[in-house]
Amino acid sequence: MARPPLPLGTPGAITAKEESPGVWVARCRFRDHDGVTRRLWKQGPSKTAARGALHHTIQDRQRGAGGGSSLTPASRFSDAAELYLAKIYRKREDSTYALYAYHLERTVLPALGALQLRECTVARLDAFLEALEPRYAPATRRTMRSIVSGVLQVGVLHEALPANPVRELDRIEQPKGQAKKKPRGLTVDERQALLGWFDGTSDDARVRRLQRVARAAELPELVRLCLGTGLRIGEALAVRRLDVNLDGVLVRGDHGPMRVPVVTIAGNVTWVKGKGLVRHDGKSEAALRVIPLPQFAADLLRERLIQPGDESWPLFPAAGRDGRITYRYPSNVRRTLRSVREEVSLGWMTPHTWRRTYATILDDELAMTDRMKADLMGQAQFLKDTYVSRGELHVGAAVLLDAALDA
Incomplete structure (x- = not known):
């Protein structure tokens, strides 16, 4: 033989x-x-x-x-994590790389880094994810599970593991008895109170100081732009003067041809460890989009574009350390918002609240399909359960019922 x-x-x-x-x-x-x-x-x-x-x-x-393979079943989880992060760095946006590196360094590697790949069994991984439940929300734990899966998939590709054990784990779901946090946008009264506070005057010296802080940070303009476009805060701060077309694009309306002013969303700004503030092109094709501007937003931008400036400058510029014009930090906007939101009894509000408000207004418009709403929001599909606020008082229902049932 x-x-x-x-x-x-x-x-x-x-x-x-x-x-x-x-x-x-x-x-x-x-x-x-x-x-x-x-x-x-x-x-x-x-x-x-x-x-x-x-x-x-x-x-x-x-x-x-072996095609450059350096992993064996005896290799450490940390060795595979290093190769995984290198792949993420090459293929994904800086913000994604920074998020994954943060979770690996802070949580995943301290618990799993010293294990050999063959020791990364279903039982051990399940115990690791279970231990995270008291500390992290389900969405964060799903992110960590995805990271662990990506690391072990590198082991599979290097033939150090026969299969990815993460695939055998149960799904991470909301804990029993714990209600999922409902999305919340601004109601009509809350919107009016917020914008009225920005634009108003006060006899109270402390309130006047906070109003000056908000105006110096251009919060009134940012809030109105985000409410009128549904932009993420990083997208709003990444808009350049050249991205705005106030002459408008020609469309056919109910009463004939008309021009609609638009803004092109072609980027996002975010802070990345080791690099500082970075402007990237968005994480997906859906993030690149053109949004029609409501009249109040077009008027706001028209006033800003009257001011002298280079076409490549951001709409909401900041001065860098060298004196050159640069982008604002989203974290600075959030910090300023935290200092003033209690004044209008909106201590829960974040910049993403303005995006949810926009989504809620779109969702109430029955003439628009979910496909249209997703395009405007920069999503692959319209995430109604994540963005649309519920619980407002719809007084029109009483009128409808009166008309239908009054004998």
Whole structure:
């Protein structure tokens, strides 16, 4: 019976022989990843030295022949995580890389980093994710599960694991008895109170100071732009003067051709560790879009564009340390908002609240399909349960019922 072939990427038995005084030669057969079995040999001044040199040659050949693979079942989870982060850095946006690196460094690697890949069993991974439940919301735990899965998938691709054990884990769901946090936008009264506070005057010196802080940060204009366009705060701060077309695009309306002013959303600004403030093109194709401007938003931008400035400047500029015009930090906007929101009894409000308000207004318009709403929001599909606020008093229902049931 013919001798069975060696497994791919493995050596046969190593022999060592002294072929001349002080010269030892170690030999073995090695089956490369192209399926061809070749003879390897290395020499040294002693039997141990020759065998050690041959072992190094085998290891180098295993890495090179395996397409650069450096992982084995005995490799650490941290080794695979390093390769995974390198792949994320090449293929994903800086903000995604920063988020994944943060969760790996802070939570995942301290718990799993020292494990060998073959030790990353379903039971151990399940115990790790279960231990996160008291500390993190379900959405954050899903992100960490995705990161762990990505790391172990690198092990699968390097043939260090036969399959990805994360696929066998249960889904991460909302804890029983804990209601999912409902999206909340601004009601009509809340919107009027907020904008009225920005524009008003007060006899109270403290309130006047807060109003000056808000106006210096251009919060009144930012709030109105976000309410009228549904932009994420990073997208609003990334809009440049050249992205605004107030002459409008020609469309056919109910009463004939008309021009609609628009803004093109072609970027986002975010802070990345090690790089500072970065402007990128958005995480998906859906993020790149053109949004029609309501009249109040067009008037607001028209006033800003009257001011002198380069076309490449952001609409909401800030001065950099060198004095040059640059983008504002979203974190600075959030910090200013936190200092003033209590004044209008909106302590829960964040910049994303303005986006939810826009989504809620769109959702109440029955003439628009979910596909249209998703396009305007920059989403692959309209995330109604995530963005649309519920619980307002719809007084029109009483009028409808009176008309239908009054005998």
